[in-house]
Amino acid sequence: MTTTALLLTGTRAHERRRRTNRERLISAGAMAALILVVVMALSPFLWALLTSIKPFRAAFTNPPTWIFTPELDSFVDLWRGTIFASVLGNTLLIAVITVIVALAIGAPAAYAFSRYAGVVGPIILLLAVVLRTIPRFAVVLPFYEISQALGIFDTRFALIAALVALNMPFTLLLLIGFFRDIPVELDEAAMIDGCSRFTAFTRVILPIMGPGLVTAGVFTFLIAFQEYLVALTLTRTNAITIPVFLAAQKGADDVSTYQTLAAASILLVIPVILIAIFARKYLVAGLGGGAVKG
Template identity: 55%
Template sequence: MMPSTATAPSTEVSSPPTRRRRSRGNRVAAVLLILMALLMLAPFVWTALSVTKPTDVAFANPPVLSGYTPTLEAFKNLWETTYFAQYLVNTAVVALISTVVALVLGVPAAYALSRFPGYVSAILLLLALVFRSLPRFSVVLPMYDISRALGIYDTNFALAAALVAINQPFSIWLLRNFFAEIPKELDEAAMIDGCTRFGTLRRIMIPLMRPGILTAGVFVFLFAFQEYLTALVLTDTASKTVPVFITTQLGQTLPMLQQAGAAAMLLTLPVIAIAFIAQKYLVAGLSDGSVKG
């Protein structure tokens, strides 16, 4: 069914019988895609159900699907009996700071890379790619050692700094592709009109790049917001983040497990909201930027 749908855009050139067959193929494809989308949502929906059940039936086997009163008790417990609020603030602060810093550093660098001709750019870009693919532990374990030596272990600052560095290659890579789409003649025109290089970046490029910068910002924010490994190694109690908190609740008693589920929901909802709002930019950003780069 799939191959026939691909030619849908060109149905206007095909003969009537083919068109009928194609539209049936399209319907089958649509139904399959809806099923698939529901399947993709299943784990999320299941968790949402589990955390809104009363604790005694939340994890009953076989699962209880009806006959209970939905409750937000788990959320209340989470808020009252754990340091969740603090972990959430930590996660948000770290994600926000690291996104802003990553963009402030990354935008000028990406612009320079997209305009400076020749080997230097290519080699730096190559390094960015290699660093993006590194096993995380190969930089995070030394960071742990260094942060202990400097006395900044378990602070939001250390975690944010680590995430800025870890996400920098990807930010540059993505942003550079967006900049590369903007014709160089625009820079030249601006500079003939009396703009300096930095003025061109500030007045012409950044306004033009708003969707691209937004896309990169959303990606970096999402990466930082959900980062587990780095937070696991670089934090202990004071700057623990929500993903780390969730895994420490696993294997505990059922109420605590349900709290973990509630925490998971609270961490996920803003992320989903951001993704939905920025969906247009994400898709457009990916198709205009990173692909053609």
């Protein structure tokens, strides 16, 4: 091998090492930034968790007390001394029914939008998206007036109807992407075999839409479970949800309630964490599938 060839080989090896070192440095920087973001995002939750399990005297010391014997008194007081249990059950019920109704309406509508080309469909979908972008403050007052006029104010029915209506554009957009990923030939093959359009939809298309339905259902559940403004406007006592319950508790002027509020915040987050853990496979598959096409 000539001297020139050796120099070229050495230069290429040196460039590869430099490129590898640069890539490692970029990866390390990205990992450090990601860890910092995760720590910042989790710090309020971890602080609330520590506050909820500390003894009362150790919860408000300055500087903070890091070594203590965990206690669950705040959770016991929350469960036995307040209406948190009934409010949590009401919130879960409202969120679950909202998901069922939203998917029952949104899935056929999204299927129709994805299969039938025309002028009216895109216009309706555009109007739905525009309505979704309107601030909540501009739409909750009409819902309030309507619920008062119909005599359904402070009922689960009014709150579920409002949540379904407000979140339907998002559900439609999400499901349309999944339906468009399914070849039209499947519908045609099913109808050639004797299925009607509705039978083809229910027996052939919907089973394939499992990840998409789970994804849309999870996001709808999370939105309904954590909604505050709509629940605050349409409820008073009978149908209040967890966010409204937490906001109504004394806290700013009563230190004794801080630990109870921290415990309530932790219990509010637990269902979300469980959903993220058990539905992560469907979420990843669903989001990946829906992102292939518009």
